[in-house]
Amino acid sequence: MNKLILGRYFPGESWIHQLDPRGKLVAAIYFIGILFFAEGWIGYLLLLGFTLLVMQMSGVSLKIYLRGVRPLIWLILFTVTLQVLFTAGGTIYFDWGPFTVSSYGLINGVFIFLRFVMIIFISTVVTLTTKPIDLTDAIHALLRPLRVVKVPVEDFALMLSIALRFIPNLLDETQKVMDAQRARGTTFGEGTLIQQMKTLVPIVLPLFVGSLKRAEDMADVMEVRGYQSDKPRSSFRQLTWTRYDTVSIIIMLLLTAMLMLVNRIGAYY
Amino acid sequence: MQQNRTLFLIEVAIFSAFAFVLDIIPFLSFKVWPQGGSVSFAMIPIFIIAFRWGTKGGLLAGFLYAILQMTLGTPYILNWAQALLDYPIAFTVLGFAGVMSPAVQGSLKAGTTKRFVGMVTIGVLIGIILRFVAHFLSGIIFFGSVLEVGDWYYSLWYNGSYLLPAFIINVIAVAFLFHKRPKLVAGNEKKTA
Numbered sequence: 001m002n003k004l005i006l007g008r009y010f011p012g013e014s015w016i017h018q019l020d021p022r023g024k025l026v027a028a029i030y031f032i033g034i035l036f037f038a039e040g041w042i043g044y045l046l047l048l049g050f051t052l053l054v055m056q057m058s059g060v061s062l063k064i065y066l067r068g069v070r071p072l073i074w075l076i077l078f079t080v081t082l083q084v085l086f087t088a089g090g091t092i093y094f095d096w097g098p099f100t101v102s103s104y105g106l107i108n109g110v111f112i113f114l115r116f117v118m119i120i121f122i123s124t125v126v127t128l129t130t131k132p133i134d135l136t137d138a139i140h141a142l143l144r145p146l147r148v149v150k151v152p153v154e155d156f157a158l159m160l161s162i163a164l165r166f167i168p169n170l171l172d173e174t175q176k177v178m179d180a181q182r183a184r185g186t187t188f189g190e191g192t193l194i195q196q197m198k199t200l201v202p203i204v205l206p207l208f209v210g211s212l213k214r215a216e217d218m219a220d221v222m223e224v225r226g227y228q229s230d231k232p233r234s235s236f237r238q239l240t241w242t243r244y245d246t247v248s249i250i251i252m253l254l255l256t257a258m259l260m261l262v263n264r265i266g267a268y269y
Numbered sequence: 270m271q272q273n274r275t276l277f278l279i280e281v282a283i284f285s286a287f288a289f290v291l292d293i294i295p296f297l298s299f300k301v302w303p304q305g306g307s308v309s310f311a312m313i314p315i316f317i318i319a320f321r322w323g324t325k326g327g328l329l330a331g332f333l334y335a336i337l338q339m340t341l342g343t344p345y346i347l348n349w350a351q352a353l354l355d356y357p358i359a360f361t362v363l364g365f366a367g368v369m370s371p372a373v374q375g376s377l378k379a380g381t382t383k384r385f386v387g388m389v390t391i392g393v394l395i396g397i398i399l400r401f402v403a404h405f406l407s408g409i410i411f412f413g414s415v416l417e418v419g420d421w422y423y424s425l426w427y428n429g430s431y432l433l434p435a436f437i438i439n440v441i442a443v444a445f446l447f448h449k450r451p452k453l454v455a456g457n458e459k460k461t462a
Contacts, residue, residue, distance in 0.1 A: 127340075135340070155278055159333055162282035163289075167337075170283075170290040178294075204291070204310055205446060208317065208453060211283050219276035227275060 010128045014059035015244070017129045021138035023245035027252050028126045034256055035115050042262045044114050050255060051118045058129050068124045069117060076116045084109040136161040137239055154233065162218075173210070177203050281326055284314035285333035292338075312363060312435065316393055316443050319367035320374070320454045327364025327396070335360035354407035359400045366396035377451055386444045393443055397436045404428040 011017075016024070031047075038044050055065055069076075087105035094101040127135075140157035147153050178188065186199050292311035315334060319327025335356045369392030376385040408424025447454050 156333075159278055159282035159285070159329075160336065162279060163286040163333060163337060166283050166286040167290060170287055171294070174290060174294055200310065201442065201445060204313070204442075205450065207287070208314070208446065209450060211287060212280070212453065215280040215283050216276060218279050222275050222279070 009131050010060050010064070012059045012129065014057060014129065016054065016058040016125065018244070019129075019248055020239055020241050020245040021130050021134040022141050022239060023241070023248055024126055024130060025135065025138045025142065027248055028122050030252050031122050031255075032119055034259060035118055037263070038111075038115075038259060039263045042265065043259055044111060046255075046258060046262055047118060048114060051121050054125055055121060058125050060128050064128065065121055065124055069120055072116070072120060076113060079116070080109045080113045083112050132164045133161065133237070134239075136164060137235070137237060141239060170207070170211070174203065174207060177206060277322060277326065280321070281318055281330045281333065284318045285330050285337060287314040288312065288330070288334045289337045310438075310442060312396070312439055313442055313446070315360070315363045316366050316396065316439065317446075317453055319364050319396065320370050320389070320392065320443075320447070322367070323370040324364055324367035327367035327370075328361050329364065331361040331364040332357060351407045351410050354403045354410070359403035359407070362399035362403060363396040365399055366392040368392070368395065373447075374454060377447065377454060382448065385447070389444045389447060390440050393436065393440050397432055397439070401428055401432050404432070 031050075035047060038047055055062065084101060084105045085099045087100075087102065087108050091103040092100055093103070130138075136157060139160060140153065143151070143153045143156065181199070181203060182188070186202075188199060288311045291314070311334075315327060315330050318330040338360070339352075339356050369388050372388045373385065373392060376388055405424050405428050408428055
């Protein structure tokens with residue numbers, strides 16, 4: 001389970017850690033958005049430089065970030081390969097049937113690779129430096145305008161935090177049941193697909209039943225403590241917007257301006 | 270009524286978390302393709318909620334699962350239309366299995382096993398076909414944008430290759446689970462009564 005570093009918070013004191021989760025989330029989504037507008041070498045280098053700078057500032061070692069890329073490396077390479085093989089244009093180095101390796105394709109491949117890696121890095125920065133519970137608060141705060149159109153934002157935020165809270169528990173429990181079945185001699189990952197599926201039923205059944213039971217208990221407890229989904233609630237944790245958050249948003253805008261400028265310059269070359 | 274609403278919220282939340290967990294545990298899912306698309310039990314919790322609470326519950330659970338996948342998992346995002354189709358839309362529409370919810374619960378109560386299995390199959394089929402449509406469309410966008418060879422049958426072949434086995438496995442698993450533990454689907458029925 002150690003492969004799963006996403007959603008795993010790294011405690012720290014860095015500047016990035018201390019930013020308001022709302023601002024951080026908006027900035028990250030915004031950054032992913034402008035990634036798609038980058039054209040040409042200079043634009044990509046600018047954004048890559050920015051990504052690396054932010055990663056450096058988060059105070060989390062590069063190794064952790066690279067671990068986040070590893071499970072995705074095959075799909076990235078697959079896309080890049082397709083891109084390289086099927087894009088024609090520029091100088092052609094190699095040609096076999098429908099496959100061509102051209103300068104245009106290679107450049108595009110590198111760009112797509114960079115874009116993927118930057119999306120992963122930036123979203124990892126957010127999840128590594130923000131507690132999941134803060135992220136839920138941020139999502140809650142950002143969705144609040146939707147209340148006007150009768151979207152039950154409070155309920156949704158509650159469900160999101162319950163889901164986040166239960167993922168580690170459910171993981172542990174599933175492992176436990178699997179270990180119990182192993183102790184009885186079950187082997188996983190062997191035999192035909194149907195056989196494998198058969199071994200899984202005794203695992204998920206108790207888990208489903210247990211979860212239903214737990215949901216019921218939890219609902220009862222919340223009732224007893226006076227939870228009412230349609231009433232406004234106050235929050236124990238308060239999010240505070242500081243000067244640094246405003247600065248970070250301004251930096252994002254400046255970055256956009258620079259990118260547009262660089263795109264313009266790139267067009268003349 | 271209030272009691273039921275809280276229970277509803279919590280059940281949907283826990284089962285969405287469950288769907289996410291089932292998808293990432295080794296041995297519990299079979300990756301058919303490296304870039305997403307696996308045959309796993311992950312859709313079962315969504316279907317359970319859909320049959321328990323009807324379409325609304327199913328849609329909500331599916332949407333929440335998609336959000337979890339996008340924030341905690343490893344989403345595969347190429348462009349906005351594709352991301353929307355592949356995550357929020359594809360998983361939310363699974364909840365439409367819930368349109369069969371009254372029929373499933375009715376036949377379970379009447380004890381007609383054959384009809385019950387049939388209803389579950391139709392429900393799961395509705396959900397998976399809609400999900401397939403979403404992935405299929407996104408596939409057309411994907412192959413169309415990245416490659417210039419873009420054609421609809423790539424998408425058909427790619428998405429069908431994991432959704433067809435997923436469909437069979439889910440029908441068997443959901444019908445079997447409900448058959449063994451009718452409480453899974455009828456639990457909240459008793460509460461309202």
